[in-house]
Amino acid sequence: MNRAQMLLLDVLYPNRCDCCDSRIPYDRLLCDACTDLLMQQRISYADWANAHPETPWQQGTVLFSYADAARTGVLAMKDGRRGFCRFSAKLLAESIAETMDISCVTWVPVTAKRRRQRGYAHAEYLAHCIAEELGLPARGGFLTEHAGNVRQHDLPAEERRKYAERFRGTGADLSGMHILLTDDILTTGATLRRCTALLLEMGAERVDIAAVCAGVHKAD
Numbered sequence: 001m002n003r004a005q006m007l008l009l010d011v012l013y014p015n016r017c018d019c020c021d022s023r024i025p026y027d028r029l030l031c032d033a034c035t036d037l038l039m040q041q042r043i044s045y046a047d048w049a050n051a052h053p054e055t056p057w058q059q060g061t062v063l064f065s066y067a068d069a070a071r072t073g074v075l076a077m078k079d080g081r082r083g084f085c086r087f088s089a090k091l092l093a094e095s096i097a098e099t100m101d102i103s104c105v106t107w108v109p110v111t112a113k114r115r116r117q118r119g120y121a122h123a124e125y126l127a128h129c130i131a132e133e134l135g136l137p138a139r140g141g142f143l144t145e146h147a148g149n150v151r152q153h154d155l156p157a158e159e160r161r162k163y164a165e166r167f168r169g170t171g172a173d174l175s176g177m178h179i180l181l182t183d184d185i186l187t188t189g190a191t192l193r194r195c196t197a198l199l200l201e202m203g204a205e206r207v208d209i210a211a212v213c214a215g216v217h218k219a220d
């Protein structure tokens with residue numbers, strides 16, 4: 001598409017910031033104000049890891065505390081909007097780039113029914129964006145989620161662990177693979193613990209995780 005066509009598209013279908021809905025140029029992912037706000041919400045993975053028990057994955061990467069602009073961005077991502085997702089994928093890829101030798105990027109799955117209803121699985125799109133940034137393959141088909149309509153974020157910790165058991169491995173042979181597993185939010189880690197354990201059971205040599213947000217509050 002050439003520049004004139006892009007400009008015409010921008011008039012017909014204005015590009016908007018996922019975090020505040022203001023109009024932005026067609027070649028931008030988010031507005032400047034929201035980008036600044038997000039940078040103030042940056043956290044390190046250690047902020048989360050220090051407050052949680054040891055994990056089955058080796059290395060974790062997270063970007064933002066789950067609040068304010070980042071929370072709005074994640075909700076937009078769940079709605080099928082892509083600016084915040086692509087913005088986050090670029091930042092995650094920059095942080096992960098030092099940890100090369102990853103075989104492929106995969107994602108926490110949703111049930112086939114939910115994917116049909118939404119026509120879109122946001123963790124899958126995130127995984128594809130990160131994979132593209134890193135020049136790696138994105139591969140699904142390792143994990144499945146079995147039916148149920150409970151919203152995990154409403155559940156206390158013990159029930160979250162039980163909820164996570166709805167994830168199953170497909171029996172794929174992951175021998176010797178180093179897998180990067182992605183999801184939108186890292187809260188108690190129950191889902192990512194379960195999915196990591198399944199990947200390791202299927203032979204993966206190493207699993208790292210990347211999440212856009214983590215449920216910790218940035219100290220001021």
Ligand SMILES: [Zn+2]
Nearest residue numbers: 017020031034
């Ligand atoms: Zn904005």
